[in-house]
Amino acid sequence: MRATARLRRAATALVAATAVLSAGTACGIADARENSVAVKDTLVIGVNADQPGVGERTAGGSYTGFDIDIAKEIAERLGVAPANLTFKQVGYATRDKMVQDGDVDLVVASYSVTPERKVNVSFAGPYYVAHQDVLVRASDAAKIRSIHDLKGRRLCKVPGSVSFPRVHDEQGVAALPVEADGYAQCLTDLTSGGLDAVSTDDLILAGLAAKASGSGHDLRIVNAPFTDEPYGIAIRKSDVEGCEAVNKAVTEMYQDGTAPELLKKWFGPVGLKVTTTVPQFEGCV
Template identity: 65%
Template structure:
């Protein structure tokens, strides 16, 4: 086991006391700050963000972020293992101990913070809408009575139907790759989620060609901020602080900006390059 990092011991002690008061079992060896090996939950169906490659590996912005964070925690090469998660499974997989970290376009919300601890955010995305190239839809309000893709476990469709009160017709999908397939085939009229995911889907559709109604486009009418966090076991304040330092260093040395350019500059997405305001490691 690697030694504990200087400057985090006091925070770890406070975490132990706080966790005990809340009835959460916390052991030093459970912190991601001290692991020699890391299992990281990632998406497999979000081109440009987190996607499975034909060779069986993973690629995308989140995958590169995960590798960089792991490296800055002292874990590299074969000691880093990726495991597939979905919007519906990632929370429980953290709680079960199936994964140590989740880097999977995982928006920080109050409800989720009650079940897992989040480092970050490492990026602030914005929920937008993806439609076919010939679609007249210009904003979320125009999704009324339209078929909207619904990915179970995601909060994106609820922001449209509940928070914005738009009476869209929900069409279930297994993930965002399925949403893209339904969009290009005309089964749904729109996909609404984070702009990084939508940009990756649009790029994938452009490469594939043959989309009904033309290559999908983002309407560029964002409706919310999506704070992408790195999820870990509830109460791991030491791990959270260590991961936050890794994220800060990535922005300070230009690594994060380079990854954003790598994955999203080619599709014309306007992305933010400043370090986000962290949520804190409660």
């Protein structure tokens, strides 16, 4: 009798514990879904502010560029009204942490997907695959025809960006680093003679060249790409539903012609050859 009673009490306790655990799990799932970008009514999207044609802050405080238009399209397709969309400037070295800390819901900022970055955040997309190239003054175009010609030359280095390490560390080219706080400063230094080249993604270089042309400076893209740079949309690692919703939005943008039109709008005038088919996605993990 006593043994039977003990068994009954143990069974009752187990049922109660299971119920508590199930309730906690259900609550956790509900909380996760409530915080997913798939169901939010408002969004804060992190963007760059120093990349002409890609992501740039204007004198009036608004943002403009290819990434900005992509971000607006994603928000609209997620059901977020323009009035409920906020852009927030991110830093090259702080993007991961801003997503992790919840300072931003998404990052659309020429953010190349790398294994190291995937440790901290997940990536929807990519929404475009760029290629790293080199930008030089027109007067130096005959002397600098590939990254290997950057040996011993002054090359812009932006902390937090993978572009300089791609040349110096991965390709083994002994370029001389000239630090800048962003690609706007790289452009200023290049046109003023403070450095010899800027190497980063071709979309960024195209925007820099276009801006320089508008102020009377003649710059050239070397057109010797040496990497693939998948531009992902950074999102919290736990938000699988949100990641899948963003992927759906990106797919629709290519299928209905929106993405190709935006590429043409921002990079057609500088003659950059762009890809207009939907990229292969990373997968939401």
